[in-house]
Amino acid sequence: MDRQLFSSALREVRADLSKRNTVIALLGVGIVLGLSGPFETIALMKLVPRLLYWIVVASTTFALGSLISAVCARVFAGKPFWLRMICSALLIGTCVTVFLAALNVLVFNVGAADATDVMPQWGLIVLISAVVDIGVNLAAPNSPDPLPPILDRISLAKRGDLIALSAEDHYVKVTTVNGTDMILMRLSDAIKEVGSTAGLRIHRSHWVALNQIQNATRASDRGTVTLSNDETRPISRSYIAVAKTAGLFPKGRADG
Known part of the structure; x- marks a missing residue:
């Protein structure tokens, strides 16, 4: 990947993550997930570690998704919208799935999940990524295009x-x-x-x-x-x- 292109996308993500509203939203999502304890984390973790776990998950997956989406917006500039959405969703799904698998190995001290466990999770993340990415683009149809x-x-x-x-x-x-x-x-x-x-x-x-x-x-x-x-x-x-x-x-x- 071109270093200049990646650097441009990284600056965009950093600027987004530095916004107060973004920080508050990510903390809010992490706290809600930490309190509700989905995916059996309420039984596996105490409150404080669970809150930290979900804040890390929410923040990191958001940053990963935003970076990949920004890179794809530049790589596929001028290409069909559907092609960019498909590639972005597949890349985000793969990277986020790998990150979550590695994090769970470290946090819960379990072996790496086999394909039967990972594939449904990957498919769900790809679907969520596609919905979010398409929604963001459709919600801001008049937003300026990324700089060349x-x-x-x-x-x-x-x-x-x-x-x-x-x-x-x-x-x-x-x-x-x-x-x-x-x-x-x-x-x-x-x-x-x-x-x-x-x-x-x-x-x-x-x-x-x-x-x-x-x-x-x-x-x-x-x-x-x-x-x-x-x-x-x-x-x-x-x-x-x-x-x-x-x-x-x-x-x-x-x-x-």
Whole structure:
């Protein structure tokens, strides 16, 4: 996994966990579970250890689930919603099941559960994860999309809406509304990190954000786009058909 992508997701989870409402909610859930003692913990543990156990379970599973969900949101940015939900639920179910099994071995001094014990628990956690993840996304349909992972690679002062990516030797020049910065990577890999930013590759060495194109002109089998910062980028012969399909040129106008 890309370190920058993981770091971006981790920062998001840390920010969420530092919120007062989140802390209070997790403590509340842990206390309620500790007092009720589900899954026979009321018979196996005294009150104080039981409260601590369920607070740890609630906090850790929430953090794990949030981190995996945040990573999947970045990895599957621009991909179908259902694909991200399935992968997120399966990963959360697996990681949380492994964590609970390891914790129970340490706390209750029991042997690792066999598959017949683990699979129903795994299936239940996957189902719960899917319901929670889908519910959170549907409850906030207008929430802003996560920032493109590529922005984590450039200086803070230069971060902003993407305008263009351009290959220069072994580097990629990232152009945003706040300036430009250089990063060491391939253009094809950089394009994978633009997140939900709608864009178009118009040249072997250039990608542009569609909402930053002010004008596009065509001359025979080539073209040029003018961007919001008044810079221009060439459209090569190989990508002229792609640009035409994307609607960059007026319909019915003759080439010239």
